[in-house]
Amino acid sequence: MTEKQQHSPPDAPDLGQLNTKATMLRLVAARFKAMADTATSDLQAEMLRQHTASGVKSISAKIGDTKVGAWTVKEPQAPGKVVIADRPAFTDWVFLNQPGLTRWELVIVGASETALLADAVHDEAAGLVVHRETNEVLPGLAWQPSPAPSSVAQTWTADGRDHVMQFLRDGAMASLMTAALQIEPAES
Structure with missing residues (x-):
């Protein structure tokens, strides 16, 4: 034990555990952000393509059969x-x-x-x-x-975030973690 650890208050959090937790979560967050940026960019490009081709303006964001929000092409303010x-x-x-x-x-x-x-x-x-x-x-x-639409905006239903979090707790998080960390799933 170092001198600093010996003089820490008894209820102080363990620095080593905080370090490990922060390091792992920052790595996972960076990987998820990169995945989310790519997925959002791919979705935006396809929505704008379909908007130009056939007038698609909005799609529902669903988890299973539950609508949790929407993605909408942002039209220019003036014609x-x-x-x-x-x-x-x-x-x-x-x-x-x-x-x-x-x-x-x-x-x-x-x-x-x-x-x-x-x-x-x-x-x-x-x-x-x-x-x-x-x-x-x-x-x-x-x-x-006006210029052609160039972006897509996401909106949430009132309880959309709660539905997504429950979906992640019910098992979807494991596949996202596997993808984010680029590890092979274990054989069952």
């Missing part, structure tokens, strides 16, 4: 937006059609640009950006679609 693709062409149009919104240098005055963009809409059939009220094609503007 896309009108952007200025050719500033000189747009500025020329504003000067000719709404000259009060420009100065002699042919720049669009302040917040007027934001207001004009708000009046611009995407005509899907024509593939052009037009004025909301006049339906006039607005030169220099283009439609910038």
Whole structure:
């Protein structure tokens, strides 16, 4: 026994046991994290592929027949937006059609640009950006679609975590530990 161990309070935890426990759990946690990252990446890639191919937006996460949560494709907030693709062409149009919104240098005055963009809409059939009220094609503007979904989010049911923990206690933990530690299961 070392001098420090001799002077530890009688109810102090055993340093050797704490060291062993922390070392083993950190190793297992790192292996599980790597496995979870790979499994999540594989699931996300397949869900995004199926979303693009056939519109799959969400799947239930189940343990046996019990729904414990869901995985859902995260859609962009906005459907896309009108952007200025050719500033000189747009500025020329504003000067000719709404000259009060420009100065002699042919720049669009302040917040007027934001207001004009708000009046611009995407005509899907024509593939052009037009004025909301006049339906006039607005030169220099283009439609910038939202990017394709690029992630998947997991949610849990109210008791989903409890169901998963019970499933692990009922035997699934052994197979996960075997995979995490890359050991061969014992012959029965």
